[in-house]
Amino acid sequence: MAENKVPVLETKKLGINFGGLKAVSDFNIQIYEGELRGLIGPNGAGKTTVFNMLTGVYEPTEGTVLLNGVPLNGKKTHQFVAAGIARTFQNIRLFGQMSVIENVKVAFTKDVKYNLLDASLRTKKFWKAEREMTDKAMELLSIFGLEDAADLPASSLPYGRQRKLEIARALATDMKVLLLDEPAAGMNPTETAELLECINTIRNRFGIAILLIEHDMSLVMNVCERIKVIDYGITIADGLPEEIASNPRVIAAYLGE
Amino acid sequence: MKNNKTARGYLVNTLVIAAAFILFQMLTGIFGGEGDFKLVLVPSLWQCCYLILLAASLNLVLGFLGQLSLGHCGFMAIGAYTAALISLACERAGVFTDKAGLVYILIIFGCIIAAGLLAAVTGLLVGIPALRLKGDYLAIITLGFGMIIVNVINNLPFCGQDGLSQGSAAASLYKTGLGFGSKAKVTYLWIALVVTIVCLTLMFMFVRSKYGRAIRAIKDDEIAASASGINVSSYKVLTFTYSAFFAGVAGALYACANSSLSTSSFAFTNAGILNSTFVVVMVVLGGMGSLTGSIVAAVIMFFVNYQIANGSWVAALPPLINGIFKYPMLVYAVVLVIVIIFRPRGIFGTYEFSLVRLPEDIKKARARRAAAKAERKEAASHG
Numbered sequence: 001m002a003e004n005k006v007p008v009l010e011t012k013k014l015g016i017n018f019g020g021l022k023a024v025s026d027f028n029i030q031i032y033e034g035e036l037r038g039l040i041g042p043n044g045a046g047k048t049t050v051f052n053m054l055t056g057v058y059e060p061t062e063g064t065v066l067l068n069g070v071p072l073n074g075k076k077t078h079q080f081v082a083a084g085i086a087r088t089f090q091n092i093r094l095f096g097q098m099s100v101i102e103n104v105k106v107a108f109t110k111d112v113k114y115n116l117l118d119a120s121l122r123t124k125k126f127w128k129a130e131r132e133m134t135d136k137a138m139e140l141l142s143i144f145g146l147e148d149a150a151d152l153p154a155s156s157l158p159y160g161r162q163r164k165l166e167i168a169r170a171l172a173t174d175m176k177v178l179l180l181d182e183p184a185a186g187m188n189p190t191e192t193a194e195l196l197e198c199i200n201t202i203r204n205r206f207g208i209a210i211l212l213i214e215h216d217m218s219l220v221m222n223v224c225e226r227i228k229v230i231d232y233g234i235t236i237a238d239g240l241p242e243e244i245a246s247n248p249r250v251i252a253a254y255l256g257e
Numbered sequence: 258m259k260n261n262k263t264a265r266g267y268l269v270n271t272l273v274i275a276a277a278f279i280l281f282q283m284l285t286g287i288f289g290g291e292g293d294f295k296l297v298l299v300p301s302l303w304q305c306c307y308l309i310l311l312a313a314s315l316n317l318v319l320g321f322l323g324q325l326s327l328g329h330c331g332f333m334a335i336g337a338y339t340a341a342l343i344s345l346a347c348e349r350a351g352v353f354t355d356k357a358g359l360v361y362i363l364i365i366f367g368c369i370i371a372a373g374l375l376a377a378v379t380g381l382l383v384g385i386p387a388l389r390l391k392g393d394y395l396a397i398i399t400l401g402f403g404m405i406i407v408n409v410i411n412n413l414p415f416c417g418q419d420g421l422s423q424g425s426a427a428a429s430l431y432k433t434g435l436g437f438g439s440k441a442k443v444t445y446l447w448i449a450l451v452v453t454i455v456c457l458t459l460m461f462m463f464v465r466s467k468y469g470r471a472i473r474a475i476k477d478d479e480i481a482a483s484a485s486g487i488n489v490s491s492y493k494v495l496t497f498t499y500s501a502f503f504a505g506v507a508g509a510l511y512a513c514a515n516s517s518l519s520t521s522s523f524a525f526t527n528a529g530i531l532n533s534t535f536v537v538v539m540v541v542l543g544g545m546g547s548l549t550g551s552i553v554a555a556v557i558m559f560f561v562n563y564q565i566a567n568g569s570w571v572a573a574l575p576p577l578i579n580g581i582f583k584y585p586m587l588v589y590a591v592v593l594v595i596v597i598i599f600r601p602r603g604i605f606g607t608y609e610f611s612l613v614r615l616p617e618d619i620k621k622a623r624a625r626r627a628a629a630k631a632e633r634k635e636a637a638s639h640g
Contacts, residue, residue: 116463
């Protein structure tokens with residue numbers, strides 16, 4: 001990581017209070033292009049709260065989120081997505097009644113050029129945009145091996161494939177940073193291994209930055225280049241996986257003193 | 258280029274509509290546009306047209322966007338009064354010299370479009386604050402707005418109690434403009450049919466585009482939708498406005514079909530066919546998320562309503578049962594309860610009827626039924 005490079009995603013002294021409770025404070029992170037970062041911590045440490053601040057769901061009470069050096073203060077979730085931050089959810093949130101391919105197409109919506117008039121009159125522009133969208137969606141689905149399920153309702157997919165679809169949908173927003181909230185939660189070892197492969201594929205293919213929250217230590221230790229550990233909203237460690245694994249404060253936070 | 262199947266679908270639909278239209282014109286020729294044809298069938302078709310538009314437009318908000326709005330008839334009232342007032346103004350200005358002329362038809366269409374536009378503007382103004390709420394709260398606030406709209410119209414000097422709603426005055430108000438008599442209804446039935454078909458097409462196009470996908474995504478999961486880059490509040494307001502436009506058009510058709518207008522016919526407390534809960538019943542009956550379902554449900558509910566009001570068999574029933582039919586809302590409630598018990602997702606669910614896909618769909622439904630039967634058999638043999 002060259003020092004002169006601007007980080008894709010950067011936070012400066014990010015913090016949030018819920019009433020009198022300081023849920024997260026002084027959270028600083030710099031993620032560079034192509035980097036895979038891990039964010040871990042015991043239950044209730046504030047990991048998902050950080051994610052919610054990074055995606056505009058919560059407005060931080062202090063500090064800023066910068067994307068490519070541009071601050072995103074006061075923006076709404078969909079504007080964060082438009083700027084280039086996409087996420088998946090801890091408990092899968094797909095559009096269950098819609099088909100698999102439609103789930104991906106929804107994420108293209110913000111980039112589609114045609115307007116209501118084009119849609120009403122079915123102009124050439126409409127057909128062209130729709131066809132391009134279908135092609136792009138199929139391409140994304142094929143990366144995740146979901147192309148055979150394109151027309152099935154999303155809710156009918158097994159758990160592991162739903163996860164993959166959620167990642168595919170996040171990728172469809174054409175983001176620069178991907179935030180994965182416990183992608184391996186509830187998966188068996190085979191599914192986790194598949195997911196690992198998936199994450200590596202998209203990283204190599206799209207060259208994006210990924211921030212990963214995970215409980216599955218083997219996954220985090222295997223794929224992440226650097227790991228950040230928080231507890232009670234405070235950063236207690238930040239470093240290479242080996243360093244984290246032997247850090248006494250981290251061990252204390254996880255196992256108790 | 259569109260794919261062949263879609264192109265074939267458009268072609269088949271256009272041909273079927275054209276064929277139905279020609280057939281209808283031939284029937285008009287045979288019956289000479291007299292008798293029951295003139296007094297029952299044609300007025301019924303007019304009524305069906307605006308009920309279909311009303312149900313389908315509410316379905317955009319209720320079925321596709323998933324937001325409960327109980328003020329839909331308010332927008333219809335705006336449409337009806339706008340159309341009537343413009344027509345009245347034209348008449349007073351002496352534009353209607355010739356009732357069959359091109360100018361006349363242009364003004365009628367102008368009235369209809371203006372009605373839709375004003376309803377849409379009101380929908381936008383109501384939608385911006387109201388759609389910040391969800392669920393029951395949205396239902397209550399839209400219910401309130403519906404009542405407010407009706408009350409405002411009622412108290413405007415030029416269209417309230419002393420204006421258009423006076424029965425005796427109404428007939429003269431409409432001497433040459435809207436408010437077709439039974440003969441004009443036959444002559445201008447094509448206007449109602451064309452307007453309904455065009456509006457339904459527009460709604461289908463809306464639903465089957467990025468807009469439809471976005472609003473169905475919002476219905477399924479708002480948080481996930483905004484995390485996919487969809488501006489949830491603006492899509493909600495857009496859909497609400499779009500839906501109000503068609504409710505306004507339905508109102509204009511209502512103004513065409515009735516010789517007098519009264520705000521009480523759009524009021525929430527109205528026990529007749531035109532109140533916002535009745536429209537909700539139509540949408541639920543047809544299936545939330547199916548425009549073709551709304552069309553079928555609107556026709557069914559019209560038929561039920563017509564039979565309650567005019568069916569000779571109702572009068573022949575014993576007084577105890579007959580009494581129920583004096584309260585049409587009770588009957589609608591029973592219809593709704595029966596539908597909810599046997600088909601909780603409405604008659605059509607989210608299925609859209611399609612002429613091109615019909616053979617395919619029938620095959621699929623048969624396969625499903627056979628599979629379900631086999632499963633039951635197996636379960637029985639195990640048990």
